[in-house]
Amino acid sequence: MSDPAGPPEEAVAVAAAVAGTSTTLEVAAANPLRDPRDKRLPRVAGPCVMVLFGVTGDLAKRKLLPAIYDLGNRGLLPPGFSLVGFARRDWQDQDFAKLTHDAVKTHARTPFREEVWKQIREGIHFVPGEFSDDGAFDALAMALKEIDELRGTGGNYAFYLSVPPKFFPVVVEQLKRTGLAEAPDGSWRRVVIEKPFGHDLRSAHELNEITTSAFPESSIFRIDHYLGKETVQNIMALRFANNLYEPIWNRSFVDHVQITMAEDIGIGGRAGYYDGIGAARDVIQNHLLQLLALVAMEDPTSFEASSLRREKEKVLKAVRLPADLAANTARGQYAAGWQGGEKVVGYLEEEGISKRSTTETYAAVKLEIANRRWAGVPFYLRTGKRLGRRVTEVAVVFQKAPHLPFSADDTEILGHNALVVRVQPDEGITVRFGSKVPGTAMEVRDVSMDFAYGESFLESSPEAYERLLLDVMIGDPPLFPHQREVELSWKILDPIEEFWATQGQPEPYPSGSWGPPAADAMMARDGRVWRRL
Amino acid sequence: MTTFMLADTTAGKISAQLTQLRHQMGAPAIGMVLTLVVVCEERDQYDSLRAATEAAREHPSRILVVINRETDEANRLDAELRIGESAPGETVVLRLYGELTEHADSVVSPLLLPDTPVVAWWPSRAPDVPSADSIGVLAQRRLTDAKNADDGVASLVTRAKGYAPGDTDLSWARLTPWRSLLAAAFDQPVGRVHGGVVEASAGNPSAPLLASWLSERLGAEMDVADSGGPGLTAVRLATDEGELSVVRTDARLATLSRPGQPDRNVALARRHLSELLAEELRRLDTDEIYGAAVKRLARLR
Numbered sequence: 001m002s003d004p005a006g007p008p009e010e011a012v013a014v015a016a017a018v019a020g021t022s023t024t025l026e027v028a029a030a031n032p033l034r035d036p037r038d039k040r041l042p043r044v045a046g047p048c049v050m051v052l053f054g055v056t057g058d059l060a061k062r063k064l065l066p067a068i069y070d071l072g073n074r075g076l077l078p079p080g081f082s083l084v085g086f087a088r089r090d091w092q093d094q095d096f097a098k099l100t101h102d103a104v105k106t107h108a109r110t111p112f113r114e115e116v117w118k119q120i121r122e123g124i125h126f127v128p129g130e131f132s133d134d135g136a137f138d139a140l141a142m143a144l145k146e147i148d149e150l151r152g153t154g155g156n157y158a159f160y161l162s163v164p165p166k167f168f169p170v171v172v173e174q175l176k177r178t179g180l181a182e183a184p185d186g187s188w189r190r191v192v193i194e195k196p197f198g199h200d201l202r203s204a205h206e207l208n209e210i211t212t213s214a215f216p217e218s219s220i221f222r223i224d225h226y227l228g229k230e231t232v233q234n235i236m237a238l239r240f241a242n243n244l245y246e247p248i249w250n251r252s253f254v255d256h257v258q259i260t261m262a263e264d265i266g267i268g269g270r271a272g273y274y275d276g277i278g279a280a281r282d283v284i285q286n287h288l289l290q291l292l293a294l295v296a297m298e299d300p301t302s303f304e305a306s307s308l309r310r311e312k313e314k315v316l317k318a319v320r321l322p323a324d325l326a327a328n329t330a331r332g333q334y335a336a337g338w339q340g341g342e343k344v345v346g347y348l349e350e351e352g353i354s355k356r357s358t359t360e361t362y363a364a365v366k367l368e369i370a371n372r373r374w375a376g377v378p379f380y381l382r383t384g385k386r387l388g389r390r391v392t393e394v395a396v397v398f399q400k401a402p403h404l405p406f407s408a409d410d411t412e413i414l415g416h417n418a419l420v421v422r423v424q425p426d427e428g429i430t431v432r433f434g435s436k437v438p439g440t441a442m443e444v445r446d447v448s449m450d451f452a453y454g455e456s457f458l459e460s461s462p463e464a465y466e467r468l469l470l471d472v473m474i475g476d477p478p479l480f481p482h483q484r485e486v487e488l489s490w491k492i493l494d495p496i497e498e499f500w501a502t503q504g505q506p507e508p509y510p511s512g513s514w515g516p517p518a519a520d521a522m523m524a525r526d527g528r529v530w531r532r533l
Numbered sequence: 534m535t536t537f538m539l540a541d542t543t544a545g546k547i548s549a550q551l552t553q554l555r556h557q558m559g560a561p562a563i564g565m566v567l568t569l570v571v572v573c574e575e576r577d578q579y580d581s582l583r584a585a586t587e588a589a590r591e592h593p594s595r596i597l598v599v600i601n602r603e604t605d606e607a608n609r610l611d612a613e614l615r616i617g618e619s620a621p622g623e624t625v626v627l628r629l630y631g632e633l634t635e636h637a638d639s640v641v642s643p644l645l646l647p648d649t650p651v652v653a654w655w656p657s658r659a660p661d662v663p664s665a666d667s668i669g670v671l672a673q674r675r676l677t678d679a680k681n682a683d684d685g686v687a688s689l690v691t692r693a694k695g696y697a698p699g700d701t702d703l704s705w706a707r708l709t710p711w712r713s714l715l716a717a718a719f720d721q722p723v724g725r726v727h728g729g730v731v732e733a734s735a736g737n738p739s740a741p742l743l744a745s746w747l748s749e750r751l752g753a754e755m756d757v758a759d760s761g762g763p764g765l766t767a768v769r770l771a772t773d774e775g776e777l778s779v780v781r782t783d784a785r786l787a788t789l790s791r792p793g794q795p796d797r798n799v800a801l802a803r804r805h806l807s808e809l810l811a812e813e814l815r816r817l818d819t820d821e822i823y824g825a826a827v828k829r830l831a832r833l834r
Contacts, residue, residue, distance in 0.1 A: 031716060032719060032750050033719045033747075033750050034720075039816050040706075040820070044716070046720055046721070073800070075713055075800070075801075079714070080797045118798060119798050119799055
C-alpha cells in the first residue's frame with residue numbers, strides 16, 4: 001500500500017464489482033446474505049466518499065452534515081465512508097471535524113452517540129482552496145486517491161455542490177480537468193446539485209450543458225428536498241395503494257386543486273439570491289410543480305425512476321396556461337406589518353433590496369391540465385413569504401353532492417368535501433366532510449378527520465436529506481427530477497414571468513396577511529375561495 | 534398523564550371508562566395502529582411498560598399489560614388506565630386474580646382495537662408454543678425474549694419446535710445491526726466461505742441464532758465459541774482470500790477487517806429494549822428468515 005499513485009489493486013477490483021451494480025436489487029441478487037424477504041436489513045450504501053463543496057453554508061450546517069450523522073446512527077453508512085470538505089478556509093481536518101461535530105450536536109435528529117461520531121470522524125478530511133485554484137483541485141484529487149487506499153472506498157465519489165449556481169461552471173470544469181468527473185471502470189462518480197436549476201428555460205439549459213459536459217445525465221442528481229419528504233412520497237402510497245381515492249380522482253368528482261406553500265419568514269439573509277428571482281421561480285417552478293405532477297399523474301408502471309419520471313413528464317407536458325394571464329395570475333410584495341406578534345419591515349425596506357425592486361414575494365397562478373382525467377379542473381398554485389403562518393399542503397377539493405335531500409337551511413354552511421395532504425409542518429392527511437350536528441334538527445356541517453404523521457411517526461420519520469443522500473450513494477434516482485422535468489417546468493413558468501415583467505410593481509400586501517387582494521379576486525372570478533390556512 | 538384506577542371491574546367498564554377519559558381530554562380517536570398485549574409478571578412490569586410506551590411513540594398503540602397475580606385468591610380484575618398527553622395511545626394495566634388468571638383472553642379480547650393488528654409480547658416467561666396460548670391465539674405477531682429465560686438457547690430450541698408463522702424472538706432483533714453490517718460487507722464479493730465462528734458471552738441465545746442464519750445463507754459450517762462478552766463480540770469467516778471478521782469488544786464500536794483492505798471502524802452499539810420493540814412493530818408480516826434460522830438451530834441441537 002505504499003504506492004501513492006493508486007489504490008491497491010485488490011481494493012479496486014473488489015469495489016469494482018459493487019460499483020458496477022448501481023441498484024440495490026442487483027447487489028442483493030449477488031449477495032448470499034441478502035434476501036428480499038429479509039425486511040429488517042436496511043439498504044446500505046456501498047463504500048464511497050462524499051465531497052462537499054460549500055461546507056460553511058447554512059444548508060451544510062443545518063441539514064447535510066446532521067443528515068450524514070443520522071444516517072450513520074441508523075447504521076446506513078457503509079464501513080469506510082469518508083466525508084471530504086472543500087472550502088476557501090485555511091483549515092485542517094480537525095477544523096472541519098469540529099464544524100461537523102457542532103452541526104451534528106445542534107441539528108441532528110437522532111441522539112448523539114460517541115461511537116457513531118468516532119466512525120464518522122475517522123473519515124473526515126478537509127481540502128482548502130479556491131474554486132479557481134488548480135492546485136487546490138489537484139490536492140483534492142490526491143486526497144481522494146489516498147482515501148481510497150486508506151479506507152477502501154474504491155474510487156466511488158459523490159460531489160455535492162452546495163454552492164451558488166454561479167460557481168457551478170468553474171467547479172464542474174475543475175472536476176473535469178482533474179479527471180475526477182470520469183469514473184474508471186467499476187467505480188462511480190456522481191454530482192449532486194441543488195436548486196435553482198437556472199432562472200428560465202434558457203439558463204436551465206445552459207446550466208445543464210455545463211454539467212452534462214462532465215457528467216452523464218444518469219450521474220446527475222438534482223435535489224428537490226420536497227421529494228424526500230415522507231408525506232410527499234405518501235401521496236403516491238395514498239393514491240396507488242388504496243382503492244378508496246383513485247375512482248374519484250378525476251374531473252367527474254374533483255372541483256379544483258389548491259397547492260400552497262406559505263412561509264411566515266421574510267427573505268432573511270438571502271437578499272442577494274432572492275431579488276430578481278422571486279417567489280415563482282424560487283418555489284413554484286420546482287416544489288409546487290413537482291407536487292402538482294405527483295398529484296395529477298397517471299399511475300406509473302413501477303416505481304423505477306424511468307417509469308415515474310415518464311408519468312411526471314407526461315402530466316407536466318399537459319399543463320396549460322390560462323389565456324388571460326392578467327386575470328388568472330396574481331403577484332404581490334410584502335409590506336411592513338405585524339407577523340405573529342412581531343413588527344416586521346416590508347420587502348423594499350429589507351437590507352440589500354432596491355427601493356424600486358419589482359421582485360414578487362407572493363405568486364399565485366391558475367393552471368389547467370389538458371388530458372382526459374383533468375380537463376376543466378383548475379389547479380391553483382400559490383406561494384408567498386411573510387404570510388400568516390408556515391404551511392405547505394395539497395388540497396383536493398371535491399364537487400358538491402349533485403343533490404342534497406335536505407332543506408337549504410340545513411346545509412347552509414356545508415362546504416366542499418376535501419382531501420388535504422399536509423406536507424409541513426404538521427405532516428399528515430385531513431379529510432373534510434359533512435356530518436350531522438347532534439341535536440334534533442338535521443343540520444349538516446363540515447368536520448375534519450385527521451391522520452397525523454407528525455405526531456405519531458415523528459420519531460422514526462427521517463429527514464428529507466437523509467433519504468436523498470442515501471439515494472445518491474446507492475444510486476437510486478426516482479426521487480430526483482430529471483432535466484426534462486426541470487425544462488418542462490420552466491416552459492410553464494417562463495410565459496408568466498415574461499408577462500409579469502411588463503406589469504411593473506407587484507401589489508403590496510401587509511406582512512402576516514394571506515397575500516394581495518388580487519389573489520382573492522382571481523379566485524372570486526371563478527366562484528371559489530382560497531382555503532383559510 | 535391521566536391515570537384512573539378501577540378495582541374489581543370488567544372489560545366492559547374499562548372500555549367505557551377509556552372512552553370517557555378520551556372525551557374528557559378532548560382527544561379525538563387518535564390513529565392508533567395496533568394493540569400490544571404485554572404478558573408479564575409484576576417485577577417486569579415497569580421496564581416492559583416503559584419500553585412499550587417508548588415504542589408507541591413510533592407506533593401509536595393501545596397497550597394492554599396482563600399481570601397474573603395470586604391464583605388462590607377470589608376472582609377479581611383490577612385495572613389501571615393511563616392516557617398520556619406526552620405519548621400517543623393509551624395503556625391499560627390489568628391485574629388478574631383467582632381463576633380469572635386462566636382466562637385472561639376473556640378480558641383482553643373485548644379490549645382489542647377493532648380491525649387493526651394485535652401483537653403479543655412475553656418479556657420474560659413465555660409459553661412453549663406461543664401460537665397455541667390463549668393470548669397468543671388473538672395475535673398476528675408473537676414476540677418472546679429468550680435472553681430472559683433461564684436457559685436462553687434451550688428456550689429458543691423448544692419454541693422452534695412449536696414455531697408458527699408470526700413468531701419472533703427479540704434475540705433475533707438484537708442481531709439486526711450485526712446482520713446488516715455483515716450483509717454490507719458481502720455487498721462486495723468475498724468469494725466462497727468455508728466456515729466460521731460466532732463469539733459471544735456464554736449462553737447468549739443470539740449467538741447460535743446468528744451462526745445458524747449464516748450457515749443457512751452461506752452453506753458453511755458455523756461454530757459458536759464463548760468469549761468474555763458483553764453480548765456478541767465477534768464473527769469470523771474463513772474465505773478463499775483469508776479471514777473476514779467483525780470484532781466488537783466494547784459493545785459500541787466494531788472493527789471490520791477483510792483481506793486486502795484496511796480495517797474500518799463501524800458503530801455497532803447494543804440497542805435499548807424499546808428500539809428492539811419498535812423494530813418488531815415496524816413489520817408485522819411473517820419473518821420467514823427468522824423462521825428458517827430458528828428451525829435450523831433446533832435441527833442442529
